[in-house]
Amino acid sequence: MKVVLASGNRKKLAELQLILGHLAIELVPQTTFGIPEAVEDGLSFVENAIIKARHAARLTGLPAIADDSGLEVDALNGAPGIYSARYSVMHEYAPPGMDVDSANNALVLERMQGVEESGRTARFQCVIALMRYPEDPMPLICQGTWEGRILLQACGTNGFGYDPIFHVPSHNCASAQLPPEVKNSISHRALALQQLLARWPFTLQE
Numbered sequence: 001m002k003v004v005l006a007s008g009n010r011k012k013l014a015e016l017q018l019i020l021g022h023l024a025i026e027l028v029p030q031t032t033f034g035i036p037e038a039v040e041d042g043l044s045f046v047e048n049a050i051i052k053a054r055h056a057a058r059l060t061g062l063p064a065i066a067d068d069s070g071l072e073v074d075a076l077n078g079a080p081g082i083y084s085a086r087y088s089v090m091h092e093y094a095p096p097g098m099d100v101d102s103a104n105n106a107l108v109l110e111r112m113q114g115v116e117e118s119g120r121t122a123r124f125q126c127v128i129a130l131m132r133y134p135e136d137p138m139p140l141i142c143q144g145t146w147e148g149r150i151l152l153q154a155c156g157t158n159g160f161g162y163d164p165i166f167h168v169p170s171h172n173c174a175s176a177q178l179p180p181e182v183k184n185s186i187s188h189r190a191l192a193l194q195q196l197l198a199r200w201p202f203t204l205q206e
């Protein structure tokens with residue numbers, strides 16, 4: 001059986017495919033079908049995950065999995081949150097020569113200047129939605145949270161997004177300093193996908 005992975009983010013897709021590799025199904029990225037990105041106009045991770053999965057299921061006629069995720073920083077009242085991918089763009093923060101991920105990280109670090117250690121708590125959130133068909137009235141929703149802190153400066157080159165500024169207490173390093181197999185066993189995405197795997201046989205039965 002084929003299932004569409006409703007994401008256009010290459011690095012996120014790689015993590016999803018690696019963790020879901022155990023499933024005896026064919027996971028096809030939505031880009032293979034030439035599907036345009038969905039308009040993510042929900043106000044929560046759950047809404048956006050459903051919007052993206054429904055969009056891909058509609059356009060392919062196949063079951064679809066979407067991941068909506070982001071960084072929640074307590075000292076910034078939960079920002080960048082659902083706007084994590086476009087945080088710097090929304091704030092028109094674009095230092096010359098910086099890619100969007102680096103600008104996002106630089107903006108969080110700038111806004112966290114002067115915040116002491118105890119106030120630097122943050123977490124990654126991940127919601128995975130599985131829609132069996134476009135009109136699925138009961139999408140399967142799985143969720144994972146990964147607690148950490150915002151570092152004082154970016155470290156490491158692995159992963160993507162905010163990994164260089166996210167301190168992982170269990171390993172005392174930045175998420176971007178973790179080998180991929182370690183991140184993929186403890187991250188917000190790994191936790192959400194573990195739930196998906198545990199509930200999988202029931203959700204796709206006809």
Ligand code: ITT
Nearest residue numbers: 007008009067068069070071084085160161162163
């Ligand atoms: P799709 O919607 O196409 O899947 P996207 O990157 O736009 O790709 P989201 O809207 O879910 O996806 O935004 C997720 C953003 O949150 C992502 O671009 C990163 O900035 C951040 N993020 C999510 N998971 C992360 C992780 O594991 N490590 C670092 N940053 C992460």
